[in-house]
Amino acid sequence: MELTLERCEVECLHPQHVGPLIGRVISSGDAEEVVTTFDLLADPTRARILHALSLADELCVCDLAWLLGLSQSGLSHQLRLLRERRAVERRRAGRIVYYRLRDCHIRRLVRDALRHAREPRPRAREAV
Amino acid sequence: MELTLERCEVECLHPQHVGPLIGRVISSGDAEEVVTTFDLLADPTRARILHALSLADELCVCDLAWLLGLSQSGLSHQLRLLRERRAVERRRAGRIVYYRLRDCHIRRLVRDALRHAREPRPRAREAV
DNA sequence: ACGATACATGAGCGATGGTTCATACATGGA
DNA sequence: TCCATGTATGAACCATCGCTCATGTATCGT
Numbered sequence: 001m002e003l004t005l006e007r008c009e010v011e012c013l014h015p016q017h018v019g020p021l022i023g024r025v026i027s028s029g030d031a032e033e034v035v036t037t038f039d040l041l042a043d044p045t046r047a048r049i050l051h052a053l054s055l056a057d058e059l060c061v062c063d064l065a066w067l068l069g070l071s072q073s074g075l076s077h078q079l080r081l082l083r084e085r086r087a088v089e090r091r092r093a094g095r096i097v098y099y100r101l102r103d104c105h106i107r108r109l110v111r112d113a114l115r116h117a118r119e120p121r122p123r124a125r126e127a128v
Numbered sequence: 129m130e131l132t133l134e135r136c137e138v139e140c141l142h143p144q145h146v147g148p149l150i151g152r153v154i155s156s157g158d159a160e161e162v163v164t165t166f167d168l169l170a171d172p173t174r175a176r177i178l179h180a181l182s183l184a185d186e187l188c189v190c191d192l193a194w195l196l197g198l199s200q201s202g203l204s205h206q207l208r209l210l211r212e213r214r215a216v217e218r219r220r221a222g223r224i225v226y227y228r229l230r231d232c233h234i235r236r237l238v239r240d241a242l243r244h245a246r247e248p249r250p251r252a253r254e255a256v
Numbered sequence: 257a258c259g260a261t262a263c264a265t266g267a268g269c270g271a272t273g274g275t276t277c278a279t280a281c282a283t284g285g286a
Numbered sequence: 287t288c289c290a291t292g293t294a295t296g297a298a299c300c301a302t303c304g305c306t307c308a309t310g311t312a313t314c315g316t
Contacts, residue, residue: 012194013224013262017184021195025180026242031172033245042170044159045274052153056145061293066140067149074275076294086249095283095292096141105249112240114154117161121214121233141292173304189263202305204264223262223313257316264311272303281294286287 040087040106041113045070045078050101053088054110058100168215168234169241173198173206178229181216182238186228 012018026034041047048068053059059067065075079099082088087106091098101107140146154162169175176196181187187195193203207227210216215234219226229235 012191013188014191017187018191018195021180021183024183025176025195026245028172030242030245031175031179034169034175034241035172037244038166038169038175038241041162041166043274044156044163047159047162047166048153051159052149055149055152059145060141062291063140063142063146067146067153071276072293073277073295077274080294092282092293097293103249105244105247109244113162113166114158116165116233116237117154117158119233121231171304190261199306200263201265201307205304208264220263220312225263259314259316261314262312265309267306267308269306270304272301274299274301276297276299278297279295282292284289284291286289 036085037109040082040085041109043078045074046082047113049075049078049082050087050106050110051114053099053101054107058091058098060096060098064099164213165237168210168213169237171206173202174210175241177203177206177210178215178234178238179242181227181229182235186219186226188224188226192227 040050045068049064052064052067061075061079062072064070065072068075079088079090083090086102088099089102091100101110168178173196177192180192180195189203189207190200192198192207193200196203207216207218211218214230216227217230219228229238
């Protein structure tokens with residue numbers, strides 16, 4: 001029994017494998033949520049910004065730029081993006097603006113990111 | 129005491145905050161590792177592919193395409209990228225090719241991704 | 257051997273994203 | 287009030303990315 005061609009132009013070959021999965025793969029909404037979250041760390045500049053902020057309580061823009069070797073303008077663009085995605089928040093003191101990680105959710109994400117990056121993979125077969 | 133202008137064109141304002149962080153922010157190598165890992169899930173198509181594979185032992189290309197509503201060609205491109213980044217591996221049976229998650233490291237990453245996406249954030253301030 | 261099927265890949269295209277440059281805005285010091 | 291400093295933002299540019307289309311390759315059935 002072939003399942004009907006409703007999803008795309010190909011047929012389903014193993015309905016007994018696919019049947020139980022229908023409706024269980026993440027929805028578009030959840031997929032977007034995953035993408036938004038993981039995109040925070042899918043850029044080397046953002047990864048280093050978030051990591052630096054995870055090591056300190058808060059840092060001002062020019063200190064962050066200095067520490068990471070970034071231009072002030074480039075850093076400000078990324079900080080705006082991180083603010084919009086609710087990963088960081090800012091506090092103004094005169095003309096100095098301090099940034100910090102927004103909550104423990106982001107802090108844990110950064111920690112997990114480092115752990116994933118550094119832990120050895122299980123020994124894997126070479127073929128790709 | 130101002131730290132010297134070696135990193136970029138701006139000065140460092142708070143050397144007492146920045147000093148302890150020098151050398152502790154992730155290196156370029158680690159940052160690239162984080163990016164490679166998190167980029168796997170920073171795309172809705174890849175996120176759904178990996179999630180579908182996490183729900184089944186293995187799936188063939190046309191079943192995956194059918195289940196996710198993707199074109200065979202687009203899916204194959206993404207599978208090649210996932211193979212190259214050692215997230216999935218494949219097994220050929222005649223002209224059918226089955227894909228599966230490569231190891232428990234990827235499986236845990238996908239599980240964590242879903243948990244991150246679905247758990248409520250701490251109640252956050254509105255201002256961005 | 258030939259045709260069908262499953263899958264892979266390259267080229268092309270449009271969209272997206274990151275950085276630089278220039279400039280604007282907010283604040284503080286003289 | 288004026289100038290300096292810290293920060294933010296828009297425009298432009300260039301590189302990258304994801305998908306479609308067309309086609310190639312491997313395998314199976316007749």
